[in-house]
Amino acid sequence: MIHITSTDRYRITRWRVVMTNILSLAAGLVVISFIFMIAGVNPLFAISEIFQGSFGSVYGFKETVTKAIPLILIGAGLTLAFRAKFWNIGAEGQLLMGAIFATWTGLTFGDTLPSWGIIPLMFAAGFLGGALWGIIPAILKIRYAINEVISTLMLNYICAHILTMLIVGPWKGGTRFGFPGTDTLPEAAILSVIPGSRIHYVTLILALACAAILTMIIYWTRFGYEARVVGENPEAGKYAGIDFLKTTLILMAISGGLAGMAGVGEVAGIHQYLGYPDSMSSGYGFTAIIVAWLAKLNPLYTVISGLFFAGILVGGDAIQISLGLPAATVNIVNGTLLIFLIMGDYFLNHKISITFSTP
């Protein structure tokens, strides 16, 4: 007889975290290799093309960094919310609200203010927009016990429709010949990029700084401690006199605000105008949930997991372009890798022992 038992693991070393992730990734790649073989492509060639396309070439790496910027910003903000067990699924909407606020600011003041005046103003406006959109579900949860998974998710759609309403209606640009979308932002309101790339470095620096500052907040401040208590032991938190409303409002303002800033980066750094929601964000708000999770809810690690995930997304291009496989293959590969990384979590938190015995 074979007995499989699983017991909780209490001490998890950093070394074990790294090894589990690497092994999960390797196991995922083995499964993906079979998929490539079925499609008639040499798996070693395919996998090397994917990593060439994301990390192994200068061009690919630049694109990976570009795509990592919003993922790091949003992911870092989400770690804070998730630590307090506030399941914020609404980063996509918070990003769009940030983009809306920043576009308004840019279009209104971009012609009169110089770059060093307008850019910080846009980021502040974007933070405010994202924060406001993040605070709504926080109030709903604490005051009226409305499940935040539902409210944050639904607010995504509301925000997408508000944006659509603005660009087909009052904000439709005069230079767009009747097509939906605002006018292009004034020169001063556009973020400059590292030459030869699309990396809007201001947002990149902000993202790295935010990840670092958030780490300090979570581990070193009273607020960070309170946020963790709210999540892990609300009963104890109540006895200790933690103001749940205040703590939740602040942490959702930060989480939503960072997503809003990511929206500023996308609209002012990449697109330079506000268009349909789908073309402003390719689902960063949702991808960042996984980024935060892979970082084990440590904001600093979102820099690594954000880069890694951006790499998978960018490397996916190679599957289509170099290997000539259909676009759906990209999703299969990304999905498979993810499932294995998440499965790895189980083995990280549980000790599995297999024993053989004769009856």
Place this chain on the structure above:
Amino acid sequence: MKKWTLLLLICSIAMLGFSAGTAGAEDKKIKAGFIYVGPVGDYGFSHAHDLGRKFAEEKLDWLETVYVESVSEADSDRIIDRLVQQQKCDVVFTNSFGFMDSTIKAGERYPDKIFMHCSGFKRSDNVGTYFGDLYQMYYLNGIMAGALTQTNKIGYVAAFPIPELIRHIDAYALGIKAVNPDAKVHVKWIYAWYGPDKAREAAESLIAEGCDTLAFTEDTPAVIEVGQEHTEKGKQIYTFSHYSAMQPYGEDSVVSGQFMNWGGMYVKILEDIQAGNWTNEDIWWLAKEGAAILGGNETDPINPKFVDDLKQAMVQTEEFGEISAYDLVMTRYDQMKQGVDVFDPFVGPISDNKGNLQIPAGERASKDDLLSIMYYVDNVEGTIPQ
């Protein structure tokens, strides 16, 4: 010693460069990249372009192509970069209106490459535009719809409120009006190019509102499937296929439709580039150039099932007196093939549905008018979403 090695190295690199240069001149290969907004299996716009790409690749032995499907507008910059930098494409075709700004920006980044943007209005030194428009075929569909409808309520499932769609809806409505002034067109917007679920929902709700005839602009046969289902249950719904041969999805429902043949246009553009004759001038092909084709499949302009009905449906026209709807369609189709100066749907007097005269009597709408058209003609119900 080291200096000599370096010199040798530089010489050999230079020679290599020269030999590569001369080899290229003898047999000038061109690599073209195609970027599609939807999946090539979508049975609509992207599918039609991909047929064109394959046609060109087969015909031109010096051509190599690569394509990327399902590219979201948020990612188009990156994909263009990749095609130019990694795949070394000489020409990049970007096939969705939403790629316009990305294409113009790419033109600035890569001044020695050529970019062709489909359906846009912005051009620069190395960025040209091309489009094949189907509005004439919508007019012909409209004639058939107007002749066949019993309820005088005709539905249209539409993707996005942009001039291209308005032009199609208006042309369709003008065709209907030519044979049946009492019928009205009802439009439902779904805000998606590829949205079979939304298209299905819109089609069902139009039928529920009493429409018995449906046309659409969306990249799947969803609307046709709805029409076929209702027809099989005993309620005849007439549909018109769009962009690809979708008749097999609704043999009892599809009356006709239209599709686009991009192959000829791609061959012309690429041959011009090869011969060095390329300019950024806008290319706009219609029935005359063989780009716009009538029918729900490749062989029949009108589904044989409905030919008799259309032959029996007699209509009054100023130009031909009493004529069957079938003959009218065929006559107009023939005239369109001769050119827009022989016959075009957008000849005044045409009023919008708010009562303003938009095209005065006897005048023909210019290409620019058509490209920026943003009003419903007078037999379309409702207002364009603003």
